[in-house]
Structure formats: structure tokens, C-alpha cells
Amino acid sequence: MHILIGGYTKHESAGIYQFDFIGSGDQAHLEQRRNVVEVGGPTYFQKDGQFIFTIKNENGQGGIAAFANGKLVSQLLHEGSSPAYIGINKEKKLLYTANYHTGVLAVISYDDQGQLTLLDQVKHENKALGPRPEQAGAHPHYFDETPGGHLVSCDLGQDRVDFYGFDGQKLTHLASYQNEDGFGSRHLAFSPDGKYFYVAGELSSQVNVVKFDEENWMFRSLATYSTIPESWDQHNGAAAIRLSSDGKFLYVSNRGHDSIAVFAVLPDQALKLVQRVSTFGEFPRDFNWDAEEKYVVAANQNSNNATLYQRQSDGTLTPLEKDIAVPEGTRVLFTD
Template sequence: MALEKILFGTYTKGASKGIYTANLDNTTGLLQDAKLVAELGSPTYLHLSKAGYLYAINKKNSDRGGISVYDYRDGDQAVLIQEILTEGRSPAYVSMDEERQLFFVTNYHKGTIESFAVQADGTLTLLDRFKSWGQGPRPEQDKARLHFTNLTPDKRLVSVDLGADKVYTLNISDEGIFELVATYQAGSGFGPRHIRFSPDGEYAYLVGELSSLLSVLKYDQTDGSFTLLQTVPTIPADWDSHNGGAAIRLSNDGRFVYTSNRGHNSIAVWAIDQNTHKVSLVQTISTEGEFPRDFNLNADQSYLVAGNQDTDNITVYRRDAQSGELTLVQKDFNVPEAINVEFV
């Protein structure tokens, strides 16, 4: 038996107190040993650095939020070492460039990305800020709303704007300075939320929250631009209740895409054609709970773990590496208001 540790970011609107951890038994596929490791407000997304510092979104109150930094090098209890709080709503996503020791904070409510230098002691120092602009046709698109920023395979940054239906490609200098180099305009009302790249870095898969659509994009590493190849719905055609596309992950072999549906409460499994890189639906499986946001694959990708925010349960599936299909293993493991799923 080998145990794999998972960190769970959560909302703290109800029973949750902050960041939790649990262990996945990768022989049985069962979770065990849930534990609170840091108490703070709505740490919805997290990042654990290779040096053992844990970075978490912190909602201090309704009009003040930011980032909390913890020393988590002992892998047990997280010890707070820094808080960076500003006026306004808390951020939506955090990511890191380990090679250049840069940290990125994406704020949905402010439409901004901030870059920070990561100091030797794990603390952060602000370097630069990029602000998006524009709006879309839906009520949720009243202004720019950046939802996700992360490194591209060629070490640029990609950031998606739900409010303006845009995907930005930015150069980032060693000093953490942003330079916008390309803008992809998604379909009107698409509502981009998260994006992931193929292992070879030549294709990207973009999920739309507001539209419940998945787009396949060709990525041009010479200029950072994207070209649309395909768009497909993430939910069945006969589903007419509310749904929001949420998270997206790719298998390491580049053969499968996984997306989550909040409302339909499911994971959709997609096979990637290795010639065209377009996708076809393999399976849609219930998350056995309500409002699944994030999910993740374990180290050898034999299991997929999903969090259900509104029903406080974590669901585990065994994954078939050949077909990509998921089989339910566990559905009643309690972590309150789970959002982010990060294997340590």
C-alpha cells in the first residue's frame, strides 16, 4: 500500500474551516485521514511549491482578501508566515513559475494578474500587474473577469477572461514584467474558465463556464496565438437546467481530456484523436454529489478525485488508461465545501 497526500482548497461559507488534507490509498482507491491543516477564509485555490511553502487564496471578509503563505515543509500543520491583503474581493487562482521563482495571482473580480517574486524564505514581493478589459453579452460578463493564469509549455503565460470572452498570451520577463503578445477572441458568451495544453505544447483545450462548451485550439509557439479547431458541448443536448463548465485536465499521454459540469454534476471524458487533436465523447459519469468544481488525477493517473462543493463529499474513480473511462470507487468521503484538489 502506498498513500498519496491530497490538499483540498475549500469555501468557508458553511462547515469548512480552511485547507484540508487526506490520503489516497492507491491500492484500494479509498481516501482516509481527513485533517484540517490551516484555518482561513475560503482558500479556494492553492499551490504547494517544491520548497514546501503553501500559497492559498484568503477571503478575509466580504471586501478584503488576498494570499496567505504558509511554511508546510514538515508536511503536517501549515504555519502562517505572510499575509498579503488588499481592499476588494479575494482572488480566483494562483500559479507559480518554479524555474524563475515567480508567483502569479489572478483576480476574477478585479480583472487582474499580479506577479510576485518568491523570496528564499517563501514570502512574496509584488512586481507587476496586468489588467484586462472588455465585456460580453451575458449578465455575468459585465466587465473583465480573469479566472485562470498559468504557464504555457514554452514558458509564456496564458490567462482566460470569462467576462470578455478572451484568452491572453503574455510574455513574462525574469523580473516578472508582463507583455501582452496575443489575444484570442472566443465565441460571444463562451465564458472561458480554464485552459490546459497537450503534452507537446502544440494544442490547448479551453472550457467555457457560461456556455458549457469545450474548444480545441491550435497554439502557435512563434507568436503565442491560438486558432480554433473544434467546439463541442460538455453536457447532453437534452439538459435544460443550469450548468457551468468548471475544471479541465489532460492525461499525461495526451490521449484524454476530462471536464467537470456544475449543475449536471458530472465528469465528461473525451478521447483525443492523435492525428487531428479533435475530441470525441467517451463517457459522462455522475460525480455523486452537487456542484463539482475542481478534480485531479493522481501520480500514475490510475485514479481521478473530484470534490463536490454543495454536498461536502469527495468522489474517487478508478481510471482505465486504455479507454480513459472512469469507474466509481468511493463517493461518501467528507471534506466540507471542497473546491481545489491538489496532489502533493
């Protein structure tokens, strides 16, 4: 098993790094960091077999690129900023990108040789912006699939979750769910049965639990929970959100409080805080787990380190290794 970590390349980073996962239980640790893809700004990426599909910036251009065995095989670049997120459907060979700066959502296909083709894109207009300074424009930060096979985006600038259909050629807007003003909708996760979703609000440091009917596009907000202590009065931005595959535990990273908030999901979908664990570094934008969800790695962007945890049966995280050196990390992915 390996772990890939990539992020910004503004200082020391050269791109995407790979670590070997060694040992098991409380003896597990990461070894042999090596730069496997040299690329500018791989702040998010996905992997399918030999291919790594990554965000890329180069010479004032941004977009995505496909690499195989460390070599560039295809890219789609445009003038300006690169996207913030890439989703993937490996069966359909589709990629979904959200561009925080330009407001553009795109669907891109790839073939067996890793060649990329833009299929369609839409642009979020600046029509219903939130009240905070960070919401001066539309800022989609997430674009991926729903349980029912539609597409969904989170727009931080407009406090909104948007749903789209895609017929293989064209995107069609289907419905919207509106978060509270200033919430800063960033990422979301769906329950295993597809009847609920959980939205991470970057600007409010909250999680909104929403009952969801995908057939009739009906939404009902159930409750909102803080990811940080009431006493915290410094800057914080909620970032990554992940739900365990059994739907019993929800995790959100806090950039500022520098922690991962762990919630138990009760039968009525109420969230119960069971832990806030330090990431032992600064600005944890992403964290992820292995296929069996036994281990978690969090990347700390500003302190150039990652932390390895063992995940317990009660959902809590036990730190195993704290000072794993990796520069400017913003994306974590476990691979074979």
C-alpha cells in the same frame, strides 16, 4: 500519498483539509481527514515543499498567503475580493494570480522562507464584454504558463484568451485569441507538444480546440464540443479542465449536470466523448489526479463531499468511494 482539499469557508469549513490515500487498485480509499491549514476562503492553492500558497480572505481583504506546517509565514492582502486562481513555477519561484472580481492579473515571487513579493500586475479593462448577464465586467479566471514559457489568461467576461511576456519585472501583452460571444472562457490545457490548446467555456458548457503557433502568435479554431447532453435544459457551468500527460484524454467537470465529461483526443485533435460520469454530489468545481494519473478525486462544493475514481486505460473513470466528507471543496491537490 496525500490529498489536499480546500474551498469556501462560508459555512462549516475551516480551511484546507488533508486526507491519507490508503490501499491500491479497486481497494484504494481516503482516510483520516484533518484540517492542516486554518484560513479563510482557500478556493485555490499550490504547494512547493513545505509551503502551501493559498488564496485567502479576511476582514474584507483578499489576496494570497504562504503557510508552512500550518503556520502563516507571509501574505499579500488588499481591500476587496481575493483572486480565483494561483499558478506556480517552482524553479523560478513565481506565482501567477487571476482575480475574477477586480480583473487583475499578478506575478508574485517567493523566496526560500516563503516570503511573498509582488513583481507586477495588469488590469483587464471592460472593453469587449460578452452578452450574458455574468459578463458585466472583465473576469479573468486563470493565469499560468504556456509551453513556451509565456503567460496566458482566460477572461470569462470577455470570452478571451490573452498571452503575456514577463521579463522578470514587467508584464507585456503579446496576443489574444477570441472565443465566441457568450463562451465564458474559464480555464485551458495545452497539448504535450504545445501545438494545440483546449479552452473550457463555463457559460456555454463547451470545449474549444485551437491550433496554436506560439512563435508567430497564430490561432485556428478547429472545433467546439459540448460537455453536457443535448437534452440537458437546466443550469450548467463547465469548470476544471485537464489533459492527460500523454495527450490522449481530456476531462471537464460540469457544475449543474454534476459530472465529469471524458473525451478521447483523436490523432487529428477531434474529441470523441467516451464517458460522462457522475460526481455523486453537487457542483464539482475541481478535480485532480495523482502523479501517475491512476486515481482522480473530484470535490463537490455544494454537497460537501468528494469522490474517488480509478482511471482506466481507456480514459474512463470508475468510482471507488463516493461520500468522502469534506466541506465546501473547490480545489483538489495530490501531494507526497
